[in-house]
Amino acid sequence: MKKxxxxxxxxxxREDSTDAIWGALQDAxxxxxxxxxxxxxxxxxxxxxxxxxxxSDLPDLTTGPDRxxxxxxxxxxxxxxxxxxxxxxxxxxxxxxxxxxxxCRPYMEQRWPISDIRSWKNRTQDRWLMKSxxxxxxxxxxxxxxxxxxxxxxxPGLTRPLSSESGDPWAYLKVALAxxxxxxxxxxxxxxxxxxxxxxLLEHCYRAEGKATETWLRALMKExxxxxxxxxxxxxxxxxxxxxxxxxxPDALTSSST
Amino acid sequence: MASRGSYPHxxxxxxxxxxxxxxxxxxxxxxxxxxxxLQFDVRVENAEFExxxxxxxxxxxxxxxxxxxxSSGALDLRVAPLDNGSLRCEAQLDQDxxxxxxxxxxxxVAGRPLDLDLASQHGDYGGAxxxxxxxxxxxxAGTFSFDARKSYDPMRPPLESCFxxxxxxxxxPFVDIDSSLDEHIDVYIPEAQYExxxxxxxxxxxxxATVVLPALVxxxxxxxxxxxxxxxxxxATLRSLCERHSVTGSDPLVQAQAIxxxxxxxxxxRLALLIQDEEGE
Numbered sequence: 082m083k084k085x086x087x088x089x090x091x092x093x094x095r096e097d098s099t100d101a102i103w104g105a106l107q108d109a110x111x112x113x114x115x116x117x118x119x120x121x122x123x124x125x126x127x128x129x130x131x132x133x134x135x136x137s138d139l140p141d142l143t144t145g146p147d148r149x150x151x152x153x154x155x156x157x158x159x160x161x162x163x164x165x166x167x168x169x170x171x172x173x174x175x176x177x178x179x180x181x182x183x184x185c186r187p188y189m190e191q192r193w194p195i196s197d198i199r200s201w202k203n204r205t206q207d208r209w210l211m212k213s214x215x216x217x218x219x220x221x222x223x224x225x226x227x228x229x230x231x232x233x234x235x236x237p238g239l240t241r242p243l244s245s246e247s248g249d250p251w252a253y254l255k256v257a258l259a260x261x262x263x264x265x266x267x268x269x270x271x272x273x274x275x276x277x278x279x280x281x282l283l284e285h286c287y288r289a290e291g292k293a294t295e296t297w298l299r300a301l302m303k304e305x306x307x308x309x310x311x312x313x314x315x316x317x318x319x320x321x322x323x324x325x326x327x328x329x330x331p332d333a334l335t336s337s338s339t
Numbered sequence: 340m341a342s343r344g345s346y347p348h349x350x351x352x353x354x355x356x357x358x359x360x361x362x363x364x365x366x367x368x369x370x371x372x373x374x375x376x377l378q379f380d381v382r383v384e385n386a387e388f389e390x391x392x393x394x395x396x397x398x399x400x401x402x403x404x405x406x407x408x409x410s411s412g413a414l415d416l417r418v419a420p421l422d423n424g425s426l427r428c429e430a431q432l433d434q435d436x437x438x439x440x441x442x443x444x445x446x447x448v449a450g451r452p453l454d455l456d457l458a459s460q461h462g463d464y465g466g467a468x469x470x471x472x473x474x475x476x477x478x479x480a481g482t483f484s485f486d487a488r489k490s491y492d493p494m495r496p497p498l499e500s501c502f503x504x505x506x507x508x509x510x511x512p513f514v515d516i517d518s519s520l521d522e523h524i525d526v527y528i529p530e531a532q533y534e535x536x537x538x539x540x541x542x543x544x545x546x547x548a549t550v551v552l553p554a555l556v557x558x559x560x561x562x563x564x565x566x567x568x569x570x571x572x573x574x575a576t577l578r579s580l581c582e583r584h585s586v587t588g589s590d591p592l593v594q595a596q597a598i599x600x601x602x603x604x605x606x607x608x609r610l611a612l613l614i615q616d617e618e619g620e
Contacts, residue, residue: 096583167435168408214438216409229409274404274411311346313400313448315413316474 092183093175098128102178103212106205112195115205123183130175138162139180142188142227152227152258155188157251159224160231171232174211174218177225181209185224193223220268230257230264233279241280241319243287256283262295272305275315281322285330292332300331348469349460351385351447351478358459359385361478363445364425367537368485375432375487377414380425381445381480387457388447388478396453397477400446403432405487407439414443437487447478486543501573502526502554506533516554518561521572526554547599548606555599559591 109115140158193208195201208223234253236244243252267273286293349356366379391397404411414430456468507527517525539545581587584597
């Protein structure tokens with residue numbers, strides 16, 4: 082596993098600097114053009130503001146052949162460094178743009194490279210920059226997704242079944258990042274915003290083991306979305322949610338219809 | 340029956356599934372430093388639903404969602420009956436959890452599994468009984484939104500921190516402002532218009548175009564008269580907003596429109612949408 086170095090205190094870009102970086106992307110004729118210009122903007126201290134709360138030095142983020150393992154470690158590291166920020170601060174596009182182009186750039190260049198792909202501007206927009214935060218954007222950005230996935234799955238009190246059974250407060254994070262399909266399927270949906278439903282879905286994926294394929298998960302989420310349209314699943318406790326998900330499981334629906 | 344989203348059982352909403360009414364009125368959103376205070380009245384006009392609420396078979400449920408902060412949840416509602424038959428609902432949202440557009444949706448949900456067989460359900464349902472699970476949506480009063488936009492850094496100060504909107508004492512007409520305080524500007528609104536102003540909390544475009552725009556213009560005029568370059572409070576905020584929108588030195592009316600994001604056009608667009616909705620009904 083290769084370590085990529087990045088140490089420094091977290092800051093955010095000023096708003097006009099964020100705009101300038103978007104302008105640089107539009108004008109750039111090559112990835113190198115963009116990376117050089119954006120690096121000069123991020124290096125200029127006049128373009129930065131200090132975060133209004135304490136944070137540790139930023140960690141070294143890693144990449145390697147076992148992508149899921151590396152991403153789990155990265156998510157924990159970035160979350161522990163930035164801490165449990167207020168949601169409003171963690172939704173600030175200037176923070177994530179700064180981290181991706183500044184301290185975490187070596188990691189970004191390896192995990193989300195833009196030099197060798199034809200649609201490099203699209204990838205830069207999706208994974209490196211952030212214009213305005215919505216949950217779809219936050220869960221795609223290369224750095225923000227690490228913090229948000231950690232925040233939304235962390236169970237420090239070991240109060241939920243998987244973390245309690247394993248004694249691991251990051252048990253649900255590991256289930257989420259074990260398969261990239263789960264991230265968009267669960268976290269880019271309204272149902273995924275509700276913590277009880279989110280934890281229940283991850284637990285259901287974990288218990289499903291090998292059958293939790295992309296197709297299976299897509300079918301399950303379709304049923305969850307349909308059911309959420311006429312039933313407020315957030316009123317249900319963990320036991321009730323487990324029963325509902327078992328009923329909505331594509332395998333259960335298939336067997337009940339035959 | 341009117342067609343709309345697909346519920347597997349009849350629902351009390353703006354369709355004719357079930358006779359009666361369930362609606363929100365007088366939504367008031369008051370941002371404070373740590374919390375956003377929410378207050379709205381709810382009217383339930385259906386005896387069977389009132390009974391279900393009284394017995395705990397059903398419960399009022401308000402859910403909030405903020406896309407910008409990846410957050411949603413149920414409001415912890417304090418509900419009290421009013422003399423006019425409505426219910427006054429109050430709740431708070433943590434300012435750390437919301438930013439930008441925040442939606443509040445109000446429902447009545449089943450508190451336990453029910454066999455729903457309502458005398459008030461549409462005749463097309465006949466005497467059908469519907470087995471509904473706990474949490475099933477039985478009534479939907481709709482959704483209102485507010486803009487919780489703010490920022491935590493001094494480079495992007497929130498305009499709303501400059502103003503305090505107050506009910507004007509006495510019978511004198513016209514909105515006026517008191518810009519003599521350092522921290523904020525007090526905007527005094529005649530009593531009748533104050534009630535109308537707060538009633539429009541779900542339509543901030545109307546509040547902005549009718550009250551905030553002229554108040555801001557006057558505040559900018561007062562701010563321009565300040566010669567001290569090192570001011571704080573609302574004057575520093577307005578100067579910063581002018582810089583951010585590149586309108587320092589422009590006429591106050593231009594500055595105000597830039598800061599508020601073209602409020603006149605936005606207000607007219609909102610009115611056009613309202614008229615379109617009414618014509619569509």
